[in-house]
Amino acid sequence: MARLTETNVALAREIIARYPRKKSALIPLLHLAQEQDGYVTDEAMQHLAELVDVTPAQVLGTASFYEMFKFHPVGRYVVNICGTMSCALLGAHELIERAEAKLGVRSGGTTPDGAITIERAECQAACTEAPCLQVNYRYRYRVTPDQLDTLLDDLAAGRLADEIPPHGTLQANRQRIPADRWVGPRAPEDVSVPPVWMVDRTDSPDSTDSPDSSEETTP
Amino acid sequence: MTGFVGTYPHAAGFYAGDRPRIVTGRFEHADSFTLERYLATDGYAGLRAALEMTPQQVHDEVRGGTILGRGGAGFPAGVKWGLMPEGVYPRYLVVNGDESEPGTYKDRLLMERDPHQLIEGCLIAAYAVGLSQVFLYVRGEMALAQERVAAALNEAYAAGYIGKSILGTDFSVDIVLHWGAGAYVVGEETALIESLEGNRGEPRLKPPFFPAAIGLYGKPTIVNNVETLSNLPWLLRNGATEFVKIGTETSPGTRMVAISGHVKRPGVFEIINGTTTFRDIIYGDDFCQGIRDDNELKSFVPGGGSAPWFLPDQLDLPFESKPVGAAGSMLGSGAVMVMDATTDIPAASLTLVRFYAHESCGQCTPCREGATWLEQILQRVVDGLGTRRDLEMLFEAGGTICPGDFPHAASERLGIEAQPFPFKMTTICFVGPSAYTAIHSALTLFPDEFEAKVAANGNGPTPIPVIVSTSAGGGA
Structure with a gap:
């Protein structure tokens, strides 16, 4: 609980290597830290700062902008009930009140057993399926109050553990770039000529620059 | 959800209907997101066709198709690519999969149901303009879309469609x-x-x-929407001349539209550009089949939460940028939100005002402060604590974000003419004006509903601002 584990450091380095600038990896790395601990700890932000060569304050500066990052423990399941227009037109308000009454916490709060956090969320891009909600960013569509009750009961009892990973785990799978297929990024300042196919396959006479042969080298 | 031809339960909300399908052609297959299915349905044929041409020819083909950007601004993709300064490298493509405009649901569907189509679109763009790298930015909350895109990228890398020497050629891109x-x-x-x-x-x-000149890392960068890029494989397979046969001359092709709210069958549809009207979409048997409980239509938002609202007066407008702009709104991101006669208009507008107040990044004062005040004042009105002075203040606060005339629709009932686009703004981006849009439309088109909310308090002095409830205010 704190700095990234060895496995996660290896994964972090793999992600960092995909970007021309290390800092670009910051948001995916913050997700990784949140996946490890359920929320983003101060120690993890310190560690990320070392990994991408920025100050811890810069990491916090970025992290604090984004709503998905939590800086204190939250429930194992974060239930985001959408309250924007299409959902509001079809009963989101009732769902949020129902959840608050049932769990005895206000939006933004966590049940005392640490099982469920409820949040009133903004548009989740499922407007035709209103009212909708997400549990750890997994959708539930056209939710009725009764279905919400059942869902909250199931979550509290741990019955959906197979379907929904704990808060922090966003993607169940990851992008993996095979080494033999990887072109690799180059620092923007090291590239000044068009890539090789732009030169080879030109039908205009103005591009006479030499092909960028280093485009072929493995990073 | 059953019994309708072309309804695919695995593509939640999508209805095919009897229409040409350029970007949703594979949705009928439950495994549409796999490489196997993609290759069995013309997958990567557009890329192969592109690689037979010179990059310039591919760019010309895309320009010839006049694919208007599907993200909201409607700028033609081919023209956007051409704005990059000649001879300046590296060049980057950032795919905008951060779909979050209220009412919009299409890019997520495309990423979840057909990620290879998007990847192929990226590769065609990369080849045409000489990109060094492509970054596919998916919205954080879309776990499934991220998983599907990651899996598709892994498949495509392994099969030689992405990375070094793509399909054995000199074309390489990550x-x-x-x-x-x-x-x-x-x-x-x-x-x-x-x-x-x-x-x-x-x-x-x-x-x-603009990003085309100074973008990512200060280098020329194209930012294209998911749906825009998803059109490219079809266009390269069939050619621009076939593409422009669908739709109208100024808006060729199709576009995905999500219709939500008080309709009998809310859904996502791929419609023919330009010729389909709002009446078709809301009342058509092949679309939303009318208003729920056969109620009267009260108002609708034609292009996402940032678009000024329309009235039944505007139902016969075609789904095309120019006429919609002249009528005082915009098509935006292809999202129609429908309100029936039972809707509490002030409460409905509050849900949108709150959205923008919540989402303001805080950089520009008129948006950060203005949107917050709009929300607080409107909350007070909706709670029945407002006065007539509050209604004036809503216009005043909005006027600090957008001075002068603001676009709105015409209303025969109220005897007002349309105020067309554009408008003036005091903020860097459109979040600020968008925070004003809903309340401006609601106040302008339904003044009586606001008057009813404040009538009891009359012209009295403005009470102390109430603290905005952390719970939902809720629409009708």
Whole structure:
């Protein structure tokens, strides 16, 4: 609980290597830290700062902008009930009140057993399926109050553990770039000529620059 | 959800109908997101066709198709690519998959149901304009879309469609999946770039420099929407001449539209550009089949939460940028939100005002402060504590974000003419004006409903601002 584990450091380095600038990896790395601990700890932000060569304050500066990052423990399941227009037109308000009454916490709060956090969320891009909600960013569509009750009961009892990973785990799978297929990024300042196919396959006479042969080298 | 031809339960909300399908052609297959299915349905044939041409020819073909950007601004993709300064490299493509405009649901569907189509679109763009790298930015909250895109990228890398020497040619490019962490404003292209650089997602000032000239890492960058790029494989397979046969001359092709709210059958439809009217979409048997409980239509938002509202007066307008703009609104991101006669208009507008107040990045004072005040004052009105002075203040606060005339629809009932686009703004990006849009439309088109809310309190002095409830205010 704190700095990234060895496995996660290896994964972090793999992600960092995909970007021309290390800092670009910051948001995916913050997700990784949140996946490890359920929320983003101060120690993890310190560690990320070392990994991408920025100050811890810069990491916090970025992290604090984004709503998905939590800086204190939250429930194992974060239930985001959408309250924007299409959902509001079809009963989101009732769902949020129902959840608050049932769990005895206000939006933004966590049940005392640490099982469920409820949040009133903004548009989740499922407007035709209103009212909708997400549990750890997994959708539930056209939710009725009764279905919400059942869902909250199931979550509290741990019955959906197979379907929904704990808060922090966003993607169940990851992008993996095979080494033999990887072109690799180059620092923007090291590239000044068009890539090789732009030169080879030109039908205009103005591009006479030499092909960028280093485009072929493995990073 | 059953019994309708072309209804696919695995593609939630999507209805095929009897229409040409350019980007949703594979949705009928339950396994549409796999490489196996993709290859069995013309997959990567557009890329192969492109690789037979010179990059310039591919660019010309895309320009010939006049694919208007499907993200909201409607700028033609081929023209956007051409704005990059000649001979300046490296060049980057950032795919905007940060779909979060209220009412919009299409890019997520395309990423979840047909990620290879998007990848192929990226490769065609990369080949045509000489990109060094592609970053596919998927909204943070879309776990499934991220998983499907990641899996598709892994498949495509392994099969030789991405990476070094693609399909054995001299064309090589990486596509990197990037994912956000929850911020509406990051859908704005310069904020998207800031976010991708690992910063707070605050939009950059433009003009003078647009991303095409100074973008990611200060280099020429194209930012294209998911749906825009998803059109490219079809266009390259069939040619621009076939593409422009669908739709109208100024808006060729199709576009995905999500219709939500008080309709009998809310859904996502791929419609023919330009010729389909709002009446077709809302009342057509092949679309939403009318208003729920056969109620009267009260109002509808034609192009996402940022678009000024329309009345039944505007139902016969075609789904095309120009006429909609002249009528005082915009098509935006292809999202129609429908309100029936039972809707409490002030409460409904509050849900949108609150959205923008919540999503303001805080960079520009008129938006940060203005949107917050709009929300607080409107909350007071909706709670029955407002006065007539509050209604004036809503216009005043909005006027600090957008001075002068603001676009709105015409109303025969009220005897008002349409105020067409554009408008003036005091903020860097469109989040500020968008915070004003809903309340401006609601106040302008339904003044009586606001009057009813404040009548009891009359012209009295403004009470002390109430603290905005942390719970939902709720629509009708």
